[in-house]
Amino acid sequence: MRKLNIINKKVELILLAAMALVLAPFARSLPVTDLLGSVDATSGWIISTITDSAGQRGLWLTIVILSALSLYKQPLNRTEIFKYIVQFTVIFMIAYFGKNVLKELLESPRPYTELLTHELLLPNPEHFYKLGSSQQLAILDQVVDKVSEWRLxxxxxxxxxxxxxxxxxxxxxxLAFFGAIFVRQQRFILASVVVLWATLAAYSRVWLGMHRPEDLYAGIVFVAAVVTFTPNVGEWLVAKMPGHVKQQWLKASH
Structure with a gap:
């Protein structure tokens, strides 16, 4: 059963592998001193916009845009749309809660805590997480004049x-979900654009001092596992629908 699932996810895994390969030349750890100094407004705005497109500020807009593109001139019936919505919701929730659990279990300090240690504001990066939120904010306040607002x-x-x-x-x-849809729709340029966007979103996290390369690749591997081994819940729910309900959905969509 697992072998069959992996075969079915071949396109998704190839796309994730492509992201990992494209990311390799860019995803190098920045020395903590490189996080100091000014950043020009154009670079700061571009990188912040890219990173926000994959964060809480913009992820819903990203989902809406990718969903609209997947449906543009590619009509799907209600049953197919239902399958996609259910499956994306399931893997999104697993990925969201799973990565939070991993963060708490692994307790890996963010790179900017190394800078705070370098500036003698902390005895070591791990100490930052022993402080209360008000104390953490007070520590960050002490580097306002040294670190660009775009990063801070x-x-x-x-x-x-x-x-x-x-x-x-x-x-x-x-990338794994919508990129695979675009590949199966033979919209390869659009799939390539999503590969590029996903790669830039990951790289922006290193530039901002939020992550190291291993954090990025751990995220890619984690998603590969989630996508590969999550059952097709949408397909299962549709299979459990009474026949007359499916027929009504199909008629209403034509």
Whole structure:
């Protein structure tokens, strides 16, 4: 059964492998000192926009855009749409809660805590997570004059653990799900664009000082496991529907 599931997910796994390969030349850890200094407004805005597209600020807009593109000039009946919605919801929830559990279990400090240690504001990166939120904010306040606001804004927003990268998990999930739809629709240029977006979203996390390369690749591997071994719940629910309900759905969609 597992072998069959992996075969069925061949397109998804190839896309995730492509993301990992494209990411390789860019995903190198930045020395903590490189997180200091000014950042020009254009670079800061571009990278922040890309990272926000895979974070809480913009993930719903990203889902809407990718969903609309998957349906544009590619009509699906109600049953097919229902399957997609259910399956994406299931893997999204598993990935979301799963990556949070992994963060708490692995307790990997974020790279910016290394900078705070380098600046003698912490005895070690792990100490940051022993502090209360108000104390953490007070520590970050002490580097306001040394770190670009484009980076510091994200540090203030995310003071949890690092591994795996949640933004990378979301980007890889969208690639595996929507990218596979585009490939099966033979819209290869669009699938390639999603590969590029997912890669840039992952890389932006290193540039911002939020993650290390291993956090990104852990996110990709985690998504590969989730996508591969999650049963097709949408297909199962449709199979359990009474025949007359499926017929009514199909008639209403034509």
């Amino acid at each position: 804004r994200h540090w203030y927003q995310e003071m949890n653990y690092s591994l795996p990268s949640g933004h990378t998990v979301f980007a890889a999930l969208c």
